[in-house]
Amino acid sequence: ELKVEQNPLFLSMQEGKNYTIYCNYSTTSDRLYWYRQDPGKSLESLFVLLSNGAVKQEGRLMASLDTKARLSTLHITAAVHDLSATYFCAVKTNQAGTALIFGKGTTLSVSS
Amino acid sequence: NAGVMQNPRHLVRRRGQEARLRCSPMKGHSHVYWYRQLPEEGLKFMVYLQKENIIDESGMPKERFSAEFPKEGPSILRIQQVVRGDSAAYFCASSPGLAGGLGGANVLTFGAGSRLTVL
Numbered sequence: 430e431l432k433v434e435q436n437p438l439f440l441s442m443q444e445g446k447n448y449t450i451y452c453n454y455s456t457t458s459d460r461l462y463w464y465r466q467d468p469g470k471s472l473e474s475l476f477v478l479l480s481n482g483a484v485k486q487e488g489r490l491m492a493s494l495d496t497k498a499r500l501s502t503l504h505i506t507a508a509v510h511d512l513s514a515t516y517f518c519a520v521k522t523n524q525a526g527t528a529l530i531f532g533k534g535t536t537l538s539v540s541s
Numbered sequence: 542n543a544g545v546m547q548n549p550r551h552l553v554r555r556r557g558q559e560a561r562l563r564c565s566p567m568k569g570h571s572h573v574y575w576y577r578q579l580p581e582e583g584l585k586f587m588v589y590l591q592k593e594n595i596i597d598e599s600g601m602p603k604e605r606f607s608a609e610f611p612k613e614g615p616s617i618l619r620i621q622q623v624v625r626g627d628s629a630a631y632f633c634a635s636s637p638g639l640a641g642g643l644g645g646a647n648v649l650t651f652g653a654g655s656r657l658t659v660l
Contacts, residue, residue, distance in 0.1 A: 462648065471632065472584075472651040517583060519649075528574050528597055529649060533583035 431456050433520050435532035442508040442539045450503040450535045452518035461501045462519040462529065463492050472517065476503075508539045543568070545635050545652035546615075553658045560620040560627070562655045566635030572596075573616040574649060575608060578630045590616060623659045630654045 432455040442448050452461070460479055464472040476485040478494035478501060485492050489512065491504045501518055515536045519529040546565040554560050566573050572591055576584040586600040590610035601608065605623075610616040620627055634649040 464651075471653045472634075474648050474650070477648055519584075528586050528589040530586055531576070531584040 431458075431520060431522050431527075431530045433518060433530050433532040435518055435535050438533060438535055440535055440537050442505070442512075442537060444509060444539055444541045445507050448505045448508060448537075450505075450516060450518075450537075452501040452503070452520075452532055454499050454501075454520045454530075456499075456522050458496070458499075458520045458522050460521045461494050462521075463501075463503055464517045464519065464531075466515045466517065466534070468515075475516075505537070508537075510539045510541070513537055513539045545570075545633055545650050547631075547633050547652035547655050549655060550653060551656050551658070553660060554623050555660050556624055557622050560623050560657055560659075562618040562620075562631050562633075562657070563615040564618070564633030564635075564652060565615040566633075567650055570635035570637050570650070572636045572638060573610050574634045574636075575616075575618050576632045576634065578632060578654075580629075584632065587618070620657075623657070625659045628657055628659045630656045 434453045436451050462477050463475040465475050466472045476492040481496040483494045489506045494501045515534045517531050517534045519531045521529050545567055548563050574589050575587040577587055578584050588601050588608045589597040592610055593612050605621045607619045632651050632654045634651045636647045636649050638647050
């Protein structure tokens, strides 16, 4: 059974500082997704990482994937208040006919 | 191009009643997924469907819950004899093909969710 673990689950950040969220998963996969959710809202796709060593960047967010370590990171550079949200990673196994399995999410709160 | 449409957005039911949640996937998407989100928790996979077929229902509770995606019309998640523990946000997502399958990223697009409250 695929397990996806994120840490930390809660992160209180100061504006301007850098932080990293970690996403570990338990079985072989080469497809990992990051989503953002604002309170009371739906999930918005941020990044899709499709191969070992993949790195994607959008604004202050950068995601990377190490399939050998079964680890993805979401790095936040110079945090700003607008980044306050819950961030989920999701993984799909290489087995056909299976859906994405999500981590519990990391709730970020950026304060000045 | 309308996204994933879910309705109702909010539903209140008394214990023992039935809840029906509907999901119309994005145009061109033939795969539908239902997830449940409880307060302070992540998204729990429930069921994955294609038209007229259930592909993976490993996350569905064994009793009271059922899902369908008929040839015509939206996907329906049905909860019979609701209990307070069923109160949650239910999200539907769709993709053009197998999520993360060969040939592309097949990113899941999520609907706005249906929030069920059981009194």
